[in-house]
Amino acid sequence: MPWLAIIIAGCLEVTGVINIKRLAMKKWDAIIWLIITFGSSLALLSYAMQSLSMGVVYGVWTGIGTVGSALIGMWIYAEPKDWKRILFISIILASAVGLKLIT
């Protein structure tokens, strides 16, 4: 169950990120969605941390969030798909997940 919780928490995080973008486009209902998605996402994280180590939980969560936001940006909002951009996002991703796993 903790792994399912992390995956759902990651999906909620990505939904939250979509709402950051929607809020940027002045869709004010996004404020409520932001609170619901990030709130429930963090609640699921703390549940997962009861049985798994904090580094693993936080690392996987950050990974899903970063990859998810990059993909959503490219698919829904037509953000640049050039290989250099994807490379640097991947470097940030690998370093952040690595840091969370070892701390």
Add this chain to the structure above:
Amino acid sequence: MNRYWSLVVLAAVFEVGWVSGLKHAESILEWSLTIGATVITFIILPITAKYLPIGTVYSVFAGLGTVGTVLVEMIFFEEPFNLLKVLLIGTLLIGVVGLKIVSNQPETSKDVA
């Protein structure tokens, strides 16, 4: 453009504040500051997302937040210092700087044309 990148960095600074707060806050004042920092983060991010790609905003925000949290834990809360951490902080910063340079390119070429 640079202004919005600075704001993403600022959002990450506030993130470090509330992540540390969630972990270490004890008094009502500390909890209030933690909640305040969370709110400020989520006010700043949509402003930056208006002008920068959301994929860029979130990776830089999450990445720098992680670096900041690791540094704060090492400097203020006596987490052990190790070489791998420093190395990963280095590669992460290379990623952020690289992403910034790549993001500026279309604008520069437009200026030239």
